[in-house]
Amino acid sequence: MSTPAVKEHPVTRWIGQSIKRVEDPRLLRGRGKYVDDIVVPNMAHAAVLRSPHAHARIAKIDTSQARALPGVLLVLTGAEASEVTGPLPCFANPPVMQYCIAADRVRHVGETVAAVVAESRYIAEDAIDRIVVEYDPLPVVVNPEDALTSSGDAVLHPERGANNIALQRTLTFGSYDADMARADVIVRRKVRWPRSGAQPMETVGAIASYDEGTGKFTIHANTSMYNYVGWLIAASLKVPAHKLNIIPTLAGGSFGSKIFTHKVSVLAATLARACGRPVKYLEDRLDNMMSCDNHGSDRIYELELGVKRDGTMLAFGMKVLDDYGAYLQFGVGHHGNAAAQLTGPYRIKSARVDLTAVFTNKCQQGAYRGFGSEVNNFALERIVDAAAQELGLDPAEIRRRNLIQPEQFPYKIPTGNVYDSGNYEAVLDKALEMADYDGWRRRQAEARQQGRYIGIGLASCQERSVFSSTEFWFWNHEPGFALTSSPESVNIKIDPTGKVFVTLYAPFWGNSPETMATQMVAEQLTVDPADIEITYSDTDQGLMGTGPGGSRYTVMIAGAIGGAAADIKRKLLKIAGHCLEASEQDLELRDGRVSVRGTDRGMTIPEIALQAYYFRLSLPADCNSGLDARFTYDHPYTTQPSADRTDLGVFYPIMGHMCHIPIVEVDIETGRLTFLKYVAVHDCGTVVNPMTLAGHVRGGTVQGIGSTMYEHFYYDEQGQLITANFADYLIPTLKEAPPNIEVGHVVTPSPFTEYGIKGGGEGGRMGAPPALASAVEDALKPLGVRIDSLPITPAKIRDLIRAAQGQQARPRPGR
C-alpha cells in the first residue's frame, strides 16, 4: 500500500458536538445488562480453585469430597479438561501453551487448578474448599534478572528451551552507532516500571451453554475481539467455528483487559459441555487480580540518549528486560506497539532496542491502556529530563528544540512508522500558557525561599491510534501467522419508515460506540440522532470487527460508516432521481431530504424508503428492493515490515500528541503530594465529541496517576501476590485525583481518516506518568532526588529524601 490520498474534510454539523451520550439513559437507570445480569434458564455456577503455589507440579488431585457435596454438578481437573479442550490461543510464535485449567503444572499463584460447577456460586466455593491437591513445589522465579539464568526445574516452559528467556532480539533503526559517535554527551539512565493493571470495576465473565441437539455453543461474554478472532474459542473447544455463537454483553470497563479473554469463555464452555447445563463463570476479584492474564508492562530499562551540547537529540537506545510472567499470549506485541512512537515527538534519527523478554512465575501480561507504549513514553521522557538536567536546559526548551515541525509531516520515524500530522509546538505552547508556566516558575522560586517544595512537571508524548495487526508479530524471529488485517465493519439499514438501524460488531465497555456511531450516521445521512438505533451483533451475524483497543474504534467505525453511508446515499439519490425525474447531479441530500437544487421539489428519506421497500415497479430497472448497506473498512495505511526488520513498515500512523503539565507540592516530612494544578493538552485530530474525549483524557490521567503513585502488583520472593485485593492494590479514589484537570485541545486533522479523526481513547494515561515523575523530581531538585522507579509512594519519596540528606537510620538501642 502506498501513502493514501489526503482526504478533504467538510464542515460538519454533528461531528464536533458534545451531544449527551446515547448509551447513558439505560445505564443511569440501572438497566444496563452486564454479563452477571444475564440469566440463562437452568444456569449453573462455576468457581475455580486457585493455586497457592507460584510454581509446582500437580502431583495428585482428589475431587471426591467435592463431588459428594450436595448441589455440586461437576468437578473438573486440568487433566480431565485437556482431554476435550485444547490450549488457548496465543499470538507468540512459537505459541506458549496455556490451558483454561492447568493440567500438570501451575506457573503462578492463582492459576486455576480445578473448576467446580454447582447450583450456586456459594456451593461451588464450598466444594472448592474440599478439593485436595498434592503439589510438588518447583523453584520460583520472581526477579526478572534471575529469570535470565534460570535452569532446570526453574524453567517454566522447558519445551521451549533450557532457560526462561521468551525472546531475545535487538533491532537497530538508522545509523545508530554513527549517530552516537557524533554526540557531545551520551546521557544514561536506568528506569523501572513495575506492573500495575487495568482492574476495571467489573471482572471478566461468560455464560456458556451447549445445545446437545445442534452441537452448538452459545456464549454470552464481556470480551471484545469476538468478531475478529472469536473462532479461536471454537478451536480451543475442538468444534468447527460455525458451532459457536458469541453474544456480546455490556462491559463495566476494560482499558484493554477484556480485549482477548478467551480463557474465561473456553472454561465456561468446557464446563457447560461437561455438565450438560448452561454454566456461568464470573471471575471474582481475587480470580481477576491473580489470574486475569492482563497485568500491565513490567520492565527494567537501561537507556541512552546521544545529544549535542545545544540539546539536539541524535539517537535513542535502550536495553529493556521485560518480565512477561508465566505465558505470552500477545507475544512481545507490547514492544511492537512501543516501536510505533519509539522516538516520541522528537527528530531523533536513529534508535536501538535490545529486548529480552523473560518468563517468571506471575500472571502474564496482557493489555492495559497504552499496551506498552505508555511505558516507552515514560522511558523517553525520563531520559530527556536527564539530558535537560545534564545540559542545564529548561525541560520545555530542550523539547521545543527537538520537536518535529508541522511542515515535516507525514514524518517517518527511524522504526519505519509514519506520523500522519501534528503541530507539537502548538500543543506545548498551549499547555505552557494554560499552566502559566513562567508564573509558576516564579512561585516555585519564592516557595523554595520559604522551605516549600513545589514542582512543575512536563511531558510531551505521543498517543498513537489505530493499530495494525503487524505489530503482534514483527518482533518474532519467525512471524508465524503474519496477519495484516485489522478492519472494522458496520451495517446500516433504513427501514420503510425512515428510521436508521446501525449494527456494530464490537462491544461497549465504557467507550462510546453508540454515541460515536450516532453522530457519524447523523452526519453522513443528515438524519436526526433521535431517529437512529444502534445494536450489537453476535458472531453468527457478525462481520469482521477488531473492536476497541489501541484507540482505534472511533476512527475505524468512521471509515466503515463512511463506506456504508456512501452506498445508501447513492441509492437514495438514484431512487429519488427516478421518482422526481431529475438528474442525480442536480440532487442534494440535506436535513433528511433529497431535493432538486434550486427548487422546492424533493422527497424525504422516509418517502424514499417506503418506495424502496414496497414499490419495486416504481424503482429504476437496476434497483433491487430495500435500503441497506454494509462496509468493512480496512486500516487506511498499513505496510509490511522489511524482512530484516530495519524498517517495521507503517503500522500506527494516526498519531495524536499530548503535553501534560502537573504542578505539585511535596510535603517533605511525609512524602505526600498535593496537586496545585493539572493541565492536559491533547491533539487527537478532529474531535467527534469534545465532552467524551475529555472524559478519556481525565480518566486516563487518573489511571496514569494510579500507576505512577499507588498501584503495584507486588510479588514476594515466594511468588505470592502481596497486593491481591482492593485493600492493598490501591486504585485512586476521588481524593487522590487532581480536583481539576484542565483539558485543552489542539486540532491537527489526520489526512488519512474520515473527518480527520484520530483516536484518543487511551487518553491521559499515555502522558501522566512521566509528567508526574518529572513534577516530583522538579519539586525535590534542591535535594538532588531523582525519580527512576515507580510507584512513587510517599514512603519511597521519604526514603529518597532521607538518602539525599545523608541521614542514616538511627541505631535502635538494645536491638
Added chain:
Amino acid sequence: MEQVSVTVTVNGTRHERSVEPRRLLCDFIRHDLGLTGTHVGCEHGVCGMCTVLLDGQTARSCLTFAVQADGAQITTVEALGTPAKLHPLQQAFWEKHGLQCGYCTPAMLLTAVELLSNNPSPTRGEISDAMSAILCRCTGYQTIVDAVESAAFAMKGDGR
C-alpha cells in the same frame, strides 16, 4: 443448610423470602429479586459498587447479610427516575458526562442521594468527601463532582 425468613421492602415493594443466613444482600437483591442495577465489584467492601440505601443510609450490600435487612427499607438505583423523567441526579450525570462504563453509576447516584438529603447545598469539598466512598475507574471523578453540584442546584430550584 437452614433457611431464615426475611421480609424486606425494596423500592417500596415488600418481599418475603427464605434465605440462607450467609446470603449476601447484594446477591439477594440481584438474583433473588432480579434487581441487577446494584453491581458487585470486589466482595470485600472496598470498591462500593454494591451500595444501596438501607433505611435511608448508604451501605455496602456485599458487607451485609440479607437476614440483617429483615424489616428494613432498601432503595436501589431502580427507584430513581422513570423512563419518561429522569431524577435530577441522573439528568445531571447525563449532561455532565459523569459516567462512561456505567458500572459505578448506581452507587454514585445513591451516594449523592444520601449526601443531598443531609446537605442540600454542599461545597465541592463536601461533595468530594462523600463521593470518595465509591471507586470509579473510567471518569477521573471530576465530572461526577460536576454532576452532583449541578443536580444540587437544580434540586434546590425545584424545592426538592
Added chain:
Amino acid sequence: MKPAPFRYVRASRLDDALAELARYGDDAKVLAGGQSLIAQMNLRLIRPAVLVDINRLADIAYIRPDNGGLAIGALTRQSAVESSEVIARRCPLMAEAIRYVAHRPIRNRGTVGGNLAHADPTSELPAVAVALGATFLARTQKDQRTIPAADFFVSPLTTALAPNELLTELRVAAWPARQGWSFMEVSPRAGDYALVGVAATLRAEDGVCRAARLVYSGVGSRPIRAEAAEQGLVGRPSREATFREAAEIAAEHVDPPSDFHASAEYRRDLVRALTRRALLAALERCEKGA
C-alpha cells in the same frame, strides 16, 4: 468470594445474646455492623460456626451524658457518633477521629463496640479510647466488669474480652476545661487503614503545658502511648521547639512494623511529623478555649 456456611442466631434482648455467647463460646462471633467481620468471611479468612446477630439490641445503642462525660452504647453506629452534637461538645477528639474511619457507608453500619472489639492496631477509636483513659463495660451472662482502655487492647485483633463476653458500653470521663485536642492520620489513600495515626490532647496555662497525651495507632500491636514524649512536654513551654523535641522522642519510642505499605523508618517519619502538627493544632484549640 462467598462466606462459608454458619449457624445464625438473632438476639432480640441483651440477655439472649449473652446466653448464646455462653452457649457457643469460641464457636461464635458477634455480628454487629459486620464491616470487618463480613469482609473477612467473604474472603474465607475466617469461618465462624455461629454468628450471634445483636443488631436488634436497641438497649445498647445510645449516647448519654454521664458524670460530665459520656456513656456510649456499644451498638451505637459510627455515623451516629459523627453527627452527635453532644459528642462534638463533650468529646471533640472522638468527633474528629471518627471521620477518619473508612468511608460513610462503613460508618453507617459499623458500631463503636464492634470497632473497639475488633482491635485493629491501625484503627482510630482504640487510640482515642486510650488517649482519653476511657473504660469499657463488658458483660457475660453472669457477670459484669469494667476494663480500662489501657488494658483492653492486647495484640492485633485480640482484646481482653473472653469469648462469651460482650462489650456493652464505652465510658469517657468529663472533658477537662480548656483541653486542646487533635486527631491526625496518614493512610495510603483517603479512607484506607492508617499507616500512622495520633490522638493528642494538650492543656496549657500561661504558655506552659500542664497535661498532654500522645497515643498512636499503626506503630505497634495495639495503641501505643508515648509517655516519655508526654513527660517531655509537661511543665515546659508549649511551643513549636518543644513539640519538635517531643516528636523526636515519640519517634524514638515507637518500634513500628515494616510491611508492604511502609517501612518502620517511614512510620517513624510520620510519627515525627504528625506529633508536631497535632500538638500545634491542639495548642491552638486550647488557646481558643474551644
